[in-house]
Amino acid sequence: MNRTTVSLIAGTAALAAVTGFATLSSPKAAGTAGTAAELPVERTSLLCPSPSASDIAETSYTSFTPVTKGAGSGGKAELQAAAEESDGKSKSKNKSKGKKADKPVLEPAEPGKPATGDTSGGSAPALVGTAEGEFAPGWTVQETTEVAAGSGRGLQGVNCAAPDTEFWFPGASTAADRTDYVHLTNPDDSAAVVDIELYGKDGALDSTLGEGITVAPHSSDPILLSTLTEEKQENLTVHVNVRSGRVGAAVQALDDKLGGDWLAASTDPSGSLVLPGIPKDATAVRLVAFAPGDADADLKVQLASPSGLITPAGNETLHVKAGMTASADLGDVTRGEAGSLVLTPTDTSVPVVAALRVVRGKGHDQETAFIPATRPVGTRATVADNSAKGTTLSLTAPTRGATVKVTASAGSKGGEAVSKTFTLKAGTTQNVEAPTPAGLKGTYALTVEHVSGGPVYGARTLAATEDGVPGFTIQALPNDRGMVAVPEADQDLSVLQK
DSSP states (O other): OHHHHHHHHHHHHHHHHHHOOOOOOOOGGGTOOOOEEEEEOSEEEEEEOOOOOOTTEEEEEEEEOOOOTTOOSOOOEEEEEOSEEOOSSSOOSOOOOOOOOSSOSBOOOSTTSOEEEEEESSOOOOEEEEEEGGGOTTOEEEEEEEEOSSTTOEEEEEEOBOOBSEEEEEEEOOOTTEEEEEEEEEOSSSOEEEEEEEEETTEEOOOSTTSSEEEOTTEEEEEEGGGTOSOOOSSEEEEEEEEESOBEEEEEEEETTTEEEEEOOOOSOBSSEEEEEEOTTOSEEEEEEEBOSSSOEEEEEEEEETTEEEOOTTOSEEEEOBTSEEEEEEESTTTTSOEEEEEEESSSOOOBEEEEEEEEEETTEEEEEEEEOOOOOTTEEEEEEEOSSSEEEEEEESSSOEEEEEEEOOOTTEEEOEEEEEEEOTTEEEEEOOOOOEEEESOEEEEEEEEEESOOEEEEEEEEEETTEEEEEEEEOOOOOOEEEEEOOOSOOGGGGO
8 A cells, every 4th residue: 555655645746746737735635744845847739820811921930948957968859741641621721731740840959059040931730839848938939920911910929839738818809801811720640629719799699600610639620610600700719628628728819900920828717817017008908808607797997007906997897797708998008107097896706808909000010919818927937039129027026015136048040048137016007128248149038037015926928120110029938837846755754654
């Protein structure tokens, strides 16, 4: 009995160190008083969606792993093209087939230094990535695409994400000027079966075409939302639920007039949410929220500005009916200052998901990006593909003051890492003067580490003006889950023999 229990504890600890998805505690029922230790994860998976069908699109990939104490040495990371497009029951924008590429698209050489790769032209494949050993803890990959003209023109960016079994995307659309796809990527050896549900202002949209979509092993399928329903709605919430297997999911939102970007999944439904990093020159901001449960939600809407929490005039609260998508146009809510949106319950806490659609520019020179509600930075968070110009790091401490350390990595082609410490006042957002590597050549990564105080949320904006059009994209900085808590057993395990 003693040997079996000790083996179980050791096996559970090893599993946690590999996956990084669960925090484990000592088995109190067994009478031990062990404490949890933080260990680096040993294996991480990331999935990058197919970037663009445009023949004039140019896509770059940037991989970065922070140097992590205790991660040891050895291992590797690589991004490989998905084997083929799925033949599942869907209508996708490309159905190319082909053998899996022999050479990885991207293969980093060492932690602490970004690695880059790129593609040109349309129909680039989705990528399946795996990192092991010292490359796994905090592994981050950024996909950035420049589209010079046409629907969705501008700058599109997305953090390649881990596979999961459920995703919420408030802020999608089937409006006449929008072309939205849900990209599903299956990294595993067996097929995944997925349901896609759409919720509008009056509730669920009638559709059977989103049920039982099969995504073949090591394949990717972009699902055009307008093929799932005949209804044209400006604001939709997309729910991706995986019946079997697991997938990566992201929404590509392309607008005929306002450019486009990737809409990443909102954090898990919660009574309070933070949507960080609204650009100070945003000309239009729209909040879209959804309550997945059976109860209505009443939310207090506040803006965390550089001077503190303020309430937008005319948008003090938002009522979200159960099972229905609600929206509010906030206009130029930041009024020339850094800002983040903070949603809290006015009374009873009801779980919701939310996202912002942000527009910069005026007239024909407008571009769009999205900010989903996100998790806090936690212990550490990283964002890659930063440049000496056009990078803005926004940090907010919605409830209590906090201190963070921001490190700019070495450059992908040269330069030395540099760090700075910042203090944030409670209820404020700051566009901090993030450091840049000394002697920078190429791109670099920014890593934010929580030092003290309350929770911190962050987002990074990349901006690049092309022919007068203010192209930009925004990525949140959620905790990288590079460390996992595993139990330490007591030295005296005689109690387990009873």
